[in-house]
Amino acid sequence: MKKQDVRSLSAKAQEALRIRAVQAVLSGRTQLAVADMFGISRQSLSKWLKAYRAHGFNALKAKPRGRPTGGTLKPWQAAQIVKAIKDRHPNQLTLPFYLWTRDAVCQLIENRFGIQLSVWTIGRYLKRWGFSPQKPVRRAYEKNDTVVQQWLTGKYPAIRHQAKQEKATIYWGDEMGLRSDANVGRSYSPRGKTPVFPGTGQRFGCNMISAITNHGQLNFMVFKGSFNSQIFLSYLKRLTKQAKQKVFLIIDRHPVHRSGTVKTWLDNNSEKISVFFLPGYSPELNPDEMLNQDVKSNAIGKRRPHNQNEMIKDIRNFLFRRQKQPQVVKNYFKEQFVKYAA
Structure with a gap:
């Protein structure tokens, strides 16, 4: 089946297509069969499934197009977020996260200031603020x-x-x-x-x-x-x-x-x-x-x-x-x- 350009559909039509495609996979059909059935790419279907597994059907709903209102942080807001990340852990701020991931920072900003930012924007902010993702490395001394x-x-x-x-x-x-x-x-x-x-x-x-x-x-x-x-x-x-x-x-x-x-x-x-x-x-x-x-x-x-x-x-x-x-x-x-x- 010829692939359709999903971007040419209305926001509501795109939302309906995403939900129907994911439901088809959940019903037992293969991703290849579903992609062919709806005339979409496997890459798009894979991305929708990943979003569904992370956040449920809400992640597939249409979002307002264009840049969100107030989509940047003022210096005083940025300072508050930096201080929160340095001084507190997500669970202390009633966030459902173990660690300070980009998603956790996204939710913190939205909770405090009502500003919705993408994880990519958050990543750029974190880099600018001097933060980096870190993980300790261990090695056993007994190793031969x-x-x-x-x-x-x-x-x-x-x-x-x-x-x-x-x-x-x-x-x-x-x-x-x-x-x-x-x-x-x-x-x-x-x-x-x-x-x-x-x-x-x-x-x-x-x-x-x-x-x-x-x-x-x-x-x-x-x-x-x-x-x-x-x-x-x-x-x-x-x-x-x-x-x-x-x-x-x-x-x-x-x-x-x-x-x-x-x-x-x-x-x-x-x-x-x-x-x-x-x-x-x-x-x-x-x-x-x-x-x-x-x-x-x-x-x-x-x-x-x-x-x-x-x-x-x-x-x-x-x-x-x-x-x-x-x-x-x-x-x-x-x-x-x-x-x-x-």
Whole structure:
């Protein structure tokens, strides 16, 4: 079908088209089929879906055209916003954000002054005010670079060769604890000054186990309580049941992974699964860490859940979406330290 120029439609017609296209995808149709059905580009449809997932159908509604009234900040207003970002955290100002992102600053300005600014304008303001997005980097002192090199040049290539011989699929697995008071993602702060965020008295959390392949497959389990051998075995049983081929699972050396109970089960199910261990203190070698960061930043990092059940629901919904986006999962393997596993 010939693509139509959406810009030639009225604002209301554009709004109706966006909503109908997104609803069609939500009903189960593929993005390619929907784009062809409505005569729109896949890029436009992808942008509308992203807006819907972030802010719901309100994000698809028509907005007044042209520059918003009062679309610039006066010096005294800018000074107030800078002081607020430096002295306070979003939750202290009743904003539904963990960190000072451009969206958070947008909402702060609108709440205080009734001025609507785009995230791009906010980005320019933040740069002008001397703010930059920052994130700390950590490295374990116990890490052995020689062992890492042996993994990259010897052990992993051997695992990959063995997987081909046995017609097995290589999964990269990990587990992660999530807390309501965790600082994730990046927050704007004055250059050279790392932002520090205090905890809250009302803390809650949950845990998740996941495994991904470089073909875009994703398997996960979100649960309450501590990670132990029974939880891990429950996940392994689910993984081997859902996998179409033998599973080669690469994980870290967590004590639960090496417990006697787990070893016994693995020995009794060696025709279904084999487990291999990464070098110690080297999480950057595990592509599943990219999924962990994605969950932290985009499932719980942008909006604060109010209780444990809401947190679990948000995480599960996010992971279900990622299961339907194999290309996104494949892209995790393009990161610098995990390209070797692509």
